[in-house]
Amino acid sequence: MCEVQKNSAKNYVIGAALVFGAYYVGNLVTHTFVLPIPGSLVGLLFLLSLLFIFPIFEHHVANFALTPLKHMSLLFVPAVLGVSLYWSEIQQNALAIVLAIVVTTSLCLGTTGWISQRLFSKKNSISKRVIKEASKRDQHKNESTCDD
Amino acid sequence: MINIKMRALAMIDALYNTFSISGITWIAISLTSYFIGLNCHRLCRGHPITHPLIITALLVGLCLYFSQTSVLHYQQSASLLHWLLGPVTVALALPIYRQWQRLRHYGWRLLISIAIGGVIAPLTAWLALYLLDAPSAMQMTMLAKSITTPLAMEASEQIGGIPALAAVFVIVTGVVGAIVSSGMFLLFKVTDRQAQGIALGTVAHAVGTAKAIHMGDDVSAMATLGLCINGIFTALVLPLLFSLFG
Numbered sequence: 001m002c003e004v005q006k007n008s009a010k011n012y013v014i015g016a017a018l019v020f021g022a023y024y025v026g027n028l029v030t031h032t033f034v035l036p037i038p039g040s041l042v043g044l045l046f047l048l049s050l051l052f053i054f055p056i057f058e059h060h061v062a063n064f065a066l067t068p069l070k071h072m073s074l075l076f077v078p079a080v081l082g083v084s085l086y087w088s089e090i091q092q093n094a095l096a097i098v099l100a101i102v103v104t105t106s107l108c109l110g111t112t113g114w115i116s117q118r119l120f121s122k123k124n125s126i127s128k129r130v131i132k133e134a135s136k137r138d139q140h141k142n143e144s145t146c147d148d
Numbered sequence: 149m150i151n152i153k154m155r156a157l158a159m160i161d162a163l164y165n166t167f168s169i170s171g172i173t174w175i176a177i178s179l180t181s182y183f184i185g186l187n188c189h190r191l192c193r194g195h196p197i198t199h200p201l202i203i204t205a206l207l208v209g210l211c212l213y214f215s216q217t218s219v220l221h222y223q224q225s226a227s228l229l230h231w232l233l234g235p236v237t238v239a240l241a242l243p244i245y246r247q248w249q250r251l252r253h254y255g256w257r258l259l260i261s262i263a264i265g266g267v268i269a270p271l272t273a274w275l276a277l278y279l280l281d282a283p284s285a286m287q288m289t290m291l292a293k294s295i296t297t298p299l300a301m302e303a304s305e306q307i308g309g310i311p312a313l314a315a316v317f318v319i320v321t322g323v324v325g326a327i328v329s330s331g332m333f334l335l336f337k338v339t340d341r342q343a344q345g346i347a348l349g350t351v352a353h354a355v356g357t358a359k360a361i362h363m364g365d366d367v368s369a370m371a372t373l374g375l376c377i378n379g380i381f382t383a384l385v386l387p388l389l390f391s392l393f394g
């Protein structure tokens with residue numbers, strides 16, 4: 001029992017080191033090469049390639065990252081409250097914003113779904129079987145999605 | 149090297165702010181509000197309008213209002229939360245890695261579907277703002293509305309938008325998308341479950357994906373793929389396009 005716990009604490013630290021390391025590498029790279037891409041995105045791609053080269057790290061990263069990923073919403077609170085600083089701009093453009101968000105999001109949902117349905121209709125019977133197998137596999141993996 | 153130093157300083161700064169009385173108080177208030185938000189969300193069986201972020205932001209906002217605290221002061225006190233967003237964005241690599249095998253199964257059909265959704269959603273939203281003469285910072289921000297919040301905030305900052313607005317636009321988009329999705333799928337006669345998942349994940353990002361989880365395993369897997377791929381590509385392509393032509 002004690003052995004397992006010690007092991008998972010070690011994994012947690014390794015996972016944290018990998019994530020924070022990738023974050024700093026990403027920021028260093030965007031800064032050194034003056035890339036127009038967000039530093040965190042470069043860090044993400046760096047960590048992703050690390051996982052492809054050393055799949056063994058998946059376990060460590062999962063150990064650390066699943067909880068923060070699940071509760072990511074909390075981290076947006078300071079940023080979201082900052083919106084009150086732009087309140088007058090929002091009010092002035094309320095109609096445009098509502099139109100842009102409500103109407104276009106609805107239409108795009110429908111259109112995207114319709115297009116992908118046409119694209120998939122030819123391949124449907126095969127892919128349904130594949131997805132069933134894949135979901136079975138995932139159940140073992142304690143699948144996670146980010147919260148936001 | 150300066151940037152790394154700055155980032156390291158930002159972390160020390162954030163920690164420093166945290167271990168002050170107002171830092172501890174406001175982070176505790178945020179955590180409590182979030183806990184309440186989570187429970188409300190659970191009680192309402194995950195209805196999109198009770199998204200934990202909406203409830204948390206409202207509760208913290210109320211506390212700020214009644215204690216006469218400025219938002220800037222709160223942002224400084226709770227800067228640790230904001231700073232953590234960077235590393236957690238990096239950790240998104242994990243769900244993406246786990247979806248990779250599935251992506252290879254579906255190949256170009258999936259990629260094209262996601263690409264179409266990922267292009268028309270921001271473009272039509274931008275067009276609406278452009279036609280109605282909204283300020284350009286707002287137009288730029290709207291371009292990032294269909295991708296997951298952390299990437300949207302970073303990408304909008306790169307192209308001259310406003311990260312705070314981006315966060316709000318993204319969440320509202322997700323909530324609206326999740327609410328109207330059933331009606332829209334009926335209207336457009338989208339009966340294929342995979343197509344529904346792709347549309348939800350690509351256009352309504354994580355809130356849509358949360359809705360897709362209620363619709364079944366196959367739907368949520370496709371939604372997660374849409375969310376990940378659209379997020380990465382939009383966050384890559386937007387700043388690149390703007391640095392080339394901007």
